[in-house]
Amino acid sequence: xxxxxxxxxxxxxxxxxxxxxxxxxxxxxxxxxxxxxxxxxxxxxxxxxxxxxxxxxxxxxxxxxxxxxxxxxxxxxxxxxxxxxxxxxxxxxxxxxxxxxxxxxxxxxxxxxxxxxxxxxxxxxxxxxxxxxxxxxxxxxxxxxxxxxxxxxxxxxxxxxxxxxxxxxxxxxxxxxxxxxxxxxxxxxxxxxxxxxxxxxxxxxxxxxxxxxxxxxxxxxxxxxxxxxxxxxxxxxxxxxxxxxxxxxxxxxxxxxxxxxxxxxxxxxxxxxxxxxxxxxxxxxxxxxxxxxxxxxxxxxxxxxxxxxxxxxxxxxxxxxxxxxxxxxxxxxxxxxxxxxxxxxxxxxxxxxxxxxxxxxxxxxxxxxxxxxxxxxxxxxxxxxxxxxxxxxxxxxxxxxxxxxxxxxxxxxxxxxxxxxxxxxxxxxxxxxxxxxxxxxxxxxxxxxxxxxxxxxxxxxxxxxxxxxxxxxxxxxxxxxxxxxxxxxxxxxxxxxxxxxxxxxxxxxxxxxxxxxxxxxxxxxxxxxxxxxxxxxxxxxxxxxxxxxxxxxxxxxxxxxxxxxxxxxxxxxxxxxxxxxxxxxxxxxxxxxxxxxxxxxxxxxxxxxxxxxxxxxxxxxxxxxxxxxxx
Amino acid sequence: xxxxxxxxxxxxxxxxxxxxxxxxxxxxxxxxxxxxxxxxxxxxxxxxxxxxxxxxxxxxxxxxxxxxxxxxxxxxxxxxxxxxxxxxxxxxxxxxxxxxxxxxxxxxxxxxxxxxxxxxxxxxxxxxxxxxxxxxxxxxxxxxxxxxxxxxxxxxxxxxxxxxxxxxxxxxxxxxxxxxxxxxxxxxxxxxxxxxxxxxxxxxxxxxxxxxxxxxxxxxxxxxxxxxxxxxxxxxxxxxxxxxxxxxxxxxxxxxxxxxxxxxxxxxxxxxxxxxxxxxxxxxxxxxxxxxxxxxxxxxxxxx
Numbered sequence: 001x002x003x004x005x006x007x008x009x010x011x012x013x014x015x016x017x018x019x020x021x022x023x024x025x026x027x028x029x030x031x032x033x034x035x036x037x038x039x040x041x042x043x044x045x046x047x048x049x050x051x052x053x054x055x056x057x058x059x060x061x062x063x064x065x066x067x068x069x070x071x072x073x074x075x076x077x078x079x080x081x082x083x084x085x086x087x088x089x090x091x092x093x094x095x096x097x098x099x100x101x102x103x104x105x106x107x108x109x110x111x112x113x114x115x116x117x118x119x120x121x122x123x124x125x126x127x128x129x130x131x132x133x134x135x136x137x138x139x140x141x142x143x144x145x146x147x148x149x150x151x152x153x154x155x156x157x158x159x160x161x162x163x164x165x166x167x168x169x170x171x172x173x174x175x176x177x178x179x180x181x182x183x184x185x186x187x188x189x190x191x192x193x194x195x196x197x198x199x200x201x202x203x204x205x206x207x208x209x210x211x212x213x214x215x216x217x218x219x220x221x222x223x224x225x226x227x228x229x230x231x232x233x234x235x236x237x238x239x240x241x242x243x244x245x246x247x248x249x250x251x252x253x254x255x256x257x258x259x260x261x262x263x264x265x266x267x268x269x270x271x272x273x274x275x276x277x278x279x280x281x282x283x284x285x286x287x288x289x290x291x292x293x294x295x296x297x298x299x300x301x302x303x304x305x306x307x308x309x310x311x312x313x314x315x316x317x318x319x320x321x322x323x324x325x326x327x328x329x330x331x332x333x334x335x336x337x338x339x340x341x342x343x344x345x346x347x348x349x350x351x352x353x354x355x356x357x358x359x360x361x362x363x364x365x366x367x368x369x370x371x372x373x374x375x376x377x378x379x380x381x382x383x384x385x386x387x388x389x390x391x392x393x394x395x396x397x398x399x400x401x402x403x404x405x406x407x408x409x410x411x412x413x414x415x416x417x418x419x420x421x422x423x424x425x426x427x428x429x430x431x432x433x434x435x436x437x438x439x440x441x442x443x444x445x446x447x448x449x450x451x452x453x454x455x456x457x458x459x460x461x462x463x464x465x466x467x468x469x470x471x472x473x474x475x476x477x478x479x480x481x482x483x484x485x486x487x488x489x490x491x492x493x494x495x496x497x498x499x500x501x502x503x504x505x506x507x508x509x510x511x512x513x514x515x516x517x518x519x520x521x522x523x524x525x526x527x528x529x530x531x532x533x534x535x536x537x538x539x540x541x542x543x544x545x546x547x548x549x550x551x552x553x554x555x556x557x558x559x560x561x562x563x564x565x566x567x568x569x570x571x572x573x574x575x576x577x578x579x580x581x582x583x584x585x586x587x588x589x590x591x592x593x594x595x596x597x598x599x600x601x602x603x604x605x606x607x608x609x610x611x612x613x614x615x616x617x618x619x620x621x622x623x624x625x626x627x628x629x630x631x
Numbered sequence: 632x633x634x635x636x637x638x639x640x641x642x643x644x645x646x647x648x649x650x651x652x653x654x655x656x657x658x659x660x661x662x663x664x665x666x667x668x669x670x671x672x673x674x675x676x677x678x679x680x681x682x683x684x685x686x687x688x689x690x691x692x693x694x695x696x697x698x699x700x701x702x703x704x705x706x707x708x709x710x711x712x713x714x715x716x717x718x719x720x721x722x723x724x725x726x727x728x729x730x731x732x733x734x735x736x737x738x739x740x741x742x743x744x745x746x747x748x749x750x751x752x753x754x755x756x757x758x759x760x761x762x763x764x765x766x767x768x769x770x771x772x773x774x775x776x777x778x779x780x781x782x783x784x785x786x787x788x789x790x791x792x793x794x795x796x797x798x799x800x801x802x803x804x805x806x807x808x809x810x811x812x813x814x815x816x817x818x819x820x821x822x823x824x825x826x827x828x829x830x831x832x833x834x835x836x837x838x839x840x841x842x843x844x845x846x847x848x849x850x851x852x853x854x855x856x857x858x859x860x861x862x863x864x865x866x867x868x869x870x871x872x873x874x875x876x877x878x879x880x881x882x883x884x885x886x887x888x889x890x891x892x893x894x895x896x897x898x899x900x901x902x903x904x905x906x907x908x909x910x911x912x913x914x915x916x917x918x919x920x921x922x923x924x925x926x927x928x929x930x931x932x933x934x935x
Binding site (some may be wrong): 343397408422481489500 | 718
């Protein structure tokens with residue numbers, strides 16, 4: 001197992017190395033790269049080059065982690081399984097690069113499907129578990145339904161223009177109704193990006209996939225949905241209306257995602273819903289950029305794009321840290337249920353430290369990369385509030401309120417993930433016997449965190465380095481005072497971290513000679529306190545879920561005490577967190593479709609005579625219709 | 632720089648005035664004005680008792696929380712005197728620094744493994760989250776009104792009675808900021824610092840296990856948080872034409888009135904039912920939206 005994945009890791013490194021060189025060249029020189037392979041042209045402009053670098057970083061981090069993670073894999077795998085997993089990993093990496101350098105819809109469709117299928121095979125890694133199989137099949141079905149959108153767009157464009165290159169898509173959109181081509185494409189991209197209400201595959205799939213794959217899918221693959229929306233949005237000359245639609249979808253996705261993240265008990269599902277939230281924020285910001293372009297507000301547009309670019313980078317790095325920490329925890333304790341965890345900081349300090357740092361980052365708190373990536377989004381939001389048109393100004397209010405609510409909810413979600421999962425007392429025996437995996441497992445995590453920290457203290461530098469990308473997206477130069485603001489924020493973050501260090505040292509100095517006694521936690525007079533009286537993941541989320549009940553779906557099954565019960569009997573209390581959309585919309589829909597198909601299956605009698613009858617009826621109908629001159 | 636000094640000085644006596652007001656209104660003599668300072672100094676000298684359940688998070692949290700509040704202080708100007716570290720959109724940083732302080736204190740509470748502290752932590756998270764939209768809408772509206780987006784620029788042009796700022800907006804803004812200050816500092820009507828039942832506490836229950844130096848730091852942080860909001864309120868009244876000595880008198884005067892208001896509210900009002908708190912906090916957001924629309928009308932952006 002270890003050897004086969006190591007080969008995959010090396011191949012991934014080679015792909016990353018080979019593709020990063022032209023990508024960096026594009027970013028430095030600002031000249032687009034293009035190559036003809038056969039009759040197909042591949043083009044990488046600055047935005048594609050940026051995405052190539054994001055894909056490479058994410059894939060390499062996942063590959064490095066995967067080598068060690070799979071080495072400790074407890075289940076024996078056959079050689080075929082291992083080779084399939086390794087090959088799919090490399091295929092996913094290559095397909096993602098293919099998606100961003102395609103310049104016509106056919107290659108896009110080809111790579112898009114390759115991406116879906118290879119990630120499907122990666123999710124199937126734990127196919128011996130029913131949950132993983134179900135999640136994988138739901139995933140591939142939804143991806144295929146989404147991919148039909150690209151085919152529909154191909155149909156429209158090629159029949160009207162005789163070709164499907166991106167420039168012809170642009171011409172088609174300019175000469176026809178834009179939405180005819182944009183809507184089917186947007187469905188495909190929104191499905192992949194996990195945008196509300198098409199997100200329901202995402203939490204299950206991320207939870208079922210092995211942790212290095214979850215990190216890669218969440219950090220990189222779903223970003224390609226946003227890539228598609230941006231690419232084709234720009235191709236079709238984005239209007240304020242398109243921007244408003246994206247803004248509203250982004251807001252819905254962000255709030256729905258983070259509220260549901262709070263409800264989850266499964267650590268990886270919680271992280272997955274947080275990815276839904278972050279995709280929402282990215283798409284909201286894209287919408288803001290399109291609105292700003294429509295009303296000709298260059299400052300807002302550049303700020304929104306900076307937010308998009310920084311957030312893609314930040315989320316890729318931090319989600320790698322978090323999912324890999326979750327992988328370590330799963331590996332050490334064999335459970336992802338927060339209600340069975342607790343006290344991990346004493347047994348797995350190395351992993352929990354990273355979980356803490358990642359949690360600070362993903363909650364966008366000062367001192368982290370999340371803060372600098374959301375900062376430009378706030379700038380664009382507040383600037384939009386200050387615009388003269390009332391309706392535009394109100395869109396600004398919505399985006400700012402979404403950002404601060406999402407931030408507040410993220411604090412609840414991640415204090416839950418860390419506080420319930422890693423702090424306090426162990427709720428079962430599993431966390432007590434857990435131990436940190438080999439330090440090499442944490443190496444890619446520290447690498448990713450180091451990158452995120454660099455963004456946190458030098459956001460201005462990143463924006464300068466990516467000025468080509470921003471110019472490509474907006475065709476405008478970065479205003480100087482935006483850079484100064486970001487520089488100041490970066491310095492402020494560095495100062496914050498340093499001052500924390502200084503105050504901590506002073507505290508150590510001041511308390512050095514003071515006596516420190518140890519004792520049990522104050523139980524408020526309760527003598528026999530144990531782990532069971534702690535707050536659990538369910539109770540911690542309860543009050544939020546109560547306020548937010550319209551968008552959450554937590555079912556409680558509880559056997560009430562029967563008045564006739566003279567003696568206590570075994571009681572049970574069980575809660576289950578479901579996805580509102582999956583549970584209330586898609587599942588009934590799927591069941592309905594199945595029912596119709598089952599009814600139609602009467603026709604399939606298996607009796608040759610009936611089939612001959614069908615053929616006869618068909619011929620009669622055709623003849624009659626022809627005679628009646630209908631056909 | 633003046634702002635930081637004012638905040639530190641106000642932090643010395645703020646809690647004292649609140650407690651004194653409460654005791655006088657309750658018919659008692661009460662503790663001295665600087666009793667709070669004595670308490671903190673005594674705590675700084677003491678050793679600590681640490682729970683065996685807790686980890687480094689528990690010990691580090693008060694420090695990070697204190698630094699976050701300290702950094703928030705560096706963003707507040709003093710009238711036309713700029714803040715220590717002013718930058719565009721520092722309003723955002725201000726709110727997020729308070730959030731950082733909340734985040735680490737919640738983790739510290741959960742780190743003890745106590746059921747009561749978990750309860751307090753959970754409530755703190757929710758109320759802190761609910762109060763943020765009001766803050767952003769108010770400062771967004773003030774930004775629309777003045778065209779500036781940092782505290783320093785905002786308060787160099789904005790004060791009660793100055794041209795273009797109607798009394799209505801000032802009164803509403805001051806009301807909302809006052810309520811935000813009460814919620815952020817965990818005072819009535821959301822939380823009662825003097826309650827004696829752990830089940831009904833929020834902030835006090837979160838720090839049950841802290842002792843010694845760390846508890847001192849927490850007390851300093853909460854005093855500074857009050858002074859921070861006090862200076863924010865005072866900034867509405869600091870007219871640029873006045874000499875420095877007058878400005879200082881105004882600033883301290885506003886803070887003393889603020890502290891007495893807090894004391895008076897705490898003497899005459901009962902704590903909300905916990906279930907009512909979310910509605911109560913969301914009312915603030917609606918008042919903030921009222922400010923937003925008044926500003927739109929004032930700046931002729933919304934024509935009725």
